[in-house]
Amino acid sequence: xxxxxxxxxxxxxxxxxxxxxxxxxxxxxxxxxxxxxxxxxxxxxxxxxxxxxxxxxxxxxxxxxxxxxxxxxxxxxxxxxxxxxxxxxxxxxxxxxxxxxxxxxxxxxxxxxxxxxxxxxxxxxxx
Numbered sequence: 001x002x003x004x005x006x007x008x009x010x011x012x013x014x015x016x017x018x019x020x021x022x023x024x025x026x027x028x029x030x031x032x033x034x035x036x037x038x039x040x041x042x043x044x045x046x047x048x049x050x051x052x053x054x055x056x057x058x059x060x061x062x063x064x065x066x067x068x069x070x071x072x073x074x075x076x077x078x079x080x081x082x083x084x085x086x087x088x089x090x091x092x093x094x095x096x097x098x099x100x101x102x103x104x105x106x107x108x109x110x111x112x113x114x115x116x117x118x119x120x121x122x123x124x125x126x127x
Contacts, residue, residue, distance in 0.1 A: 008054065012057055014069065014071040015061075015068055016071070016114050017114075019048060019060065019061045020114070021112065021114030022112050022114030022116050023045070023048055024113075025113055027050070030087075031052070032050040034048070035050060047060055048060075072119065073118055074118075074120075074121065075120050079122060080106050081108075087110045088110060105122065105124065106124045107119060
């Protein structure tokens with residue numbers, strides 16, 4: 001097989017200043033499951049993989065020649081309001097409170113303590 005069992009063919013990869021904070025947040029707030037963690041000699045994360053829903057999010061720790069980059073991720077969840085509230089209780093900062101706009105989704109956004117902006121949505125009016 002050309003890829004690990006249970007992995008999608010395409011995975012987002014984010015480079016963060018504080019990958020540890022995003023990993024811990026994704027586990028606690030989004031039900032993420034840590035799959036792999038590779039550390040350098042000081043114990044700092046070089047590479048990690050966490051499953052959130054059907055996706056494997058790959059996370060790298062920033063280095064001088066691999067600086068942290070702004071990242072935005074979109075995730076469908078069963079209850080956007082509950083996920084949003086849990087995220088804020090775990091230290092996320094508000095980007096946009098959940099609201100229903102002109103499409104079939106109720107959507108909101110928050111920034112996790114590690115620097116990723118998450119857009120979470122629940123489809124409320126499937127046509």
